[in-house]
Amino acid sequence: MIDYAVLESKFYIVTVERPNARLSASLAELSCEAGMAPFLDTYGQLIKATAIEAPAAYLAGMLGTLGAGLQACLSLMNRDPGWRAETVVIQLCKEGDYYSPVFLVRRAANPVAGPLEQEAREGWLTEAFGSFYGAMLRPILEAASSVSGLPIHQLWGQLPTRLNYSVPLMTDFAGVDQAVADRVNRDYDFLKTGLQPMDCFGRAKNPLNVRVRWIESLYEPERQMRMKNACCQYYQIEGGSYCYTCPRLKESEREARRTRHRAEAALQSAGAK
Known part of the structure; x- marks a missing residue:
């Protein structure tokens, strides 16, 4: 099962709508320039951006947090949550002087359990990562790049910062034993080195496989x-x-x-x- 209490506390992924949201858009709406342009314009005004590149980069960073939430589902809970662009909504809520994002999951799909045998698991992970990064996130980042003018590699480049911070911390979550911790690391390594970059990301090299400095x-x-x-x-x-x-x-x-x-x-x- 998917533990949305963990996802809410660690990755701001919720199943109940926040009534104080100042800006909301489904990921499907952000998958095209027509939906992306007004989102970036409004978001830029909220955060007092002086150029449209700033909200575009901030949006990409948010998606890195959602990606970390996916890793938690796949590795800690051994479930593919089956999130789809039509059923995931970004909400920006004002907290003090800042705007914090939450990801509202509407009509959550039935999660699919992952196999434990490594070869079968890699096939399962390939499908899950392809749906998430290739089918869902890639069109959003391409639309953000087109609208903002920020190069696409700069947008993909926001994600490793979030992932490289969040994924190692998962091995220290309460109740995580060594076997699960090892699975966290293997699954993350597969995300970085086991996929066909052009198929999943539309890039010659996997943008998530970076050298940490x-x-x-x-x-x-x-x-x-x-x-x-x-x-x-x-x-x-x-x-x-x-x-x-x-x-x-x-x-x-x-x-x-x-x-x-x-x-x-x-x-x-x-x-x-």
Whole structure:
């Protein structure tokens, strides 16, 4: 069975409509330029974007969270949820100064259990990933690219940042034993290396199979943190800038930001004593 309580708490996937949504659209509506254009226009106004590339990139990042939810279904619950573009709705809800997305699943399909034998499982995963990424997400990202002008590889590039953060955490969820943790890792490896990229993503190379780059933490010198796989376009939001983890940020600028942040933190700590 699909545990939607887990999906809601970890990946913002719900089955009950949020009454305070400021913007809603089904994934089917976002699969064409006619539906994508007004969505990006309104979303851009809500987040005070200075260019349409920003809401396009933010939308792609949201879809990465939905992709992480799919991995949880397939690997933790051993079920293909059978989500379809017509029955999944993105809702943007205002929380304080921000707009948080939820994915509303209407008329959830009967989930399909996965086989445990590896060869049969890979066939099952291929079908599930093909339906999700090829049939559902690919048209959305292509429409977003066409409307915004942001290159399609920049949109696909938002997804690995979310997936590479979320999937490893699944092995630490309550009740996950070693066998399930191993399945999480094998299934994710298959997503990155076992598919035909042109068939599933329309790309010569799998856009989810990327090299993770590590940088020194902004807060703790002894800790490493992941660099984002692609620029999230936050600098095209009013008052925004390149993120510390942005691949576009020069290393000299990153070092200067670390130095400045730690000096400010030291002053605050001294003042609190």
